[in-house]
Amino acid sequence: xxxxxLADLLKVPTPDLQRALTKVPNRLIAVALSxxxxxxxxxxxRHVSPTRRxxxxxxxxxxxxxxxxxVQTAVKNLLKKALGLKGEETDADQAxxxxxxxxPRKPRRPPAPLTAEDFKAxxxxxxxxxxxxxxxxxxxxxxxxxxxxxxxxxPPKE
Numbered sequence: 001x002x003x004x005x006l007a008d009l010l011k012v013p014t015p016d017l018q019r020a021l022t023k024v025p026n027r028l029i030a031v032a033l034s035x036x037x038x039x040x041x042x043x044x045x046r047h048v049s050p051t052r053r054x055x056x057x058x059x060x061x062x063x064x065x066x067x068x069x070x071v072q073t074a075v076k077n078l079l080k081k082a083l084g085l086k087g088e089e090t091d092a093d094q095a096x097x098x099x100x101x102x103x104p105r106k107p108r109r110p111p112a113p114l115t116a117e118d119f120k121a122x123x124x125x126x127x128x129x130x131x132x133x134x135x136x137x138x139x140x141x142x143x144x145x146x147x148x149x150x151x152x153x154x155p156p157k158e
Contacts, residue, residue, distance in 0.1 A: 006032060006075050007040050009082060018047050020082040026052065030059035032078040035071030 009017065033041040045053050123145065
């Protein structure tokens with residue numbers, strides 16, 4: 001495995017290489033290509049779709065500078081996955097970076113509930129600016145507001 005380089009992957013026939021690269025996550029390709037020379041990187045990226053190429057380029061820019069041992073680890077893992085080689089994957093955490101997808105984002109906190117003062121201020125603003133509220137009579141305004149409040153407080157559809 002030590003004598004196989006990233007450039008050797010380009011010797012694989014095009015259809016087989018394209019099929020092999022579909023098995024490899026974008027982040028692993030990005031880490032492996034961050035240390036490659038530009039010619040090899042562009043040659044390898046020609047074998048993925050334009051959309052995926054943009055995603056990999058964005059990933060490379062987001063990663064920034066990667067230590068050389070991490071790049072070596074990523075290249076080994078990329079070659080193993082793409083060529084279907086047997087053996088354990090090298091531990092990327094020891095090399096200093098995770099090549100797995102990023103952890104899921106924490107859910108956003110729900111907005112703070114409106115106070116009565118906030119709601120009154122909003123109603124005054126709405127009456128002054130919304131055309132329906134300017135032209136409607138008192139009863140029509142109340143009915144329109146009731147409908148809006150019902151729509152806003154309705155539980156979301158699943």
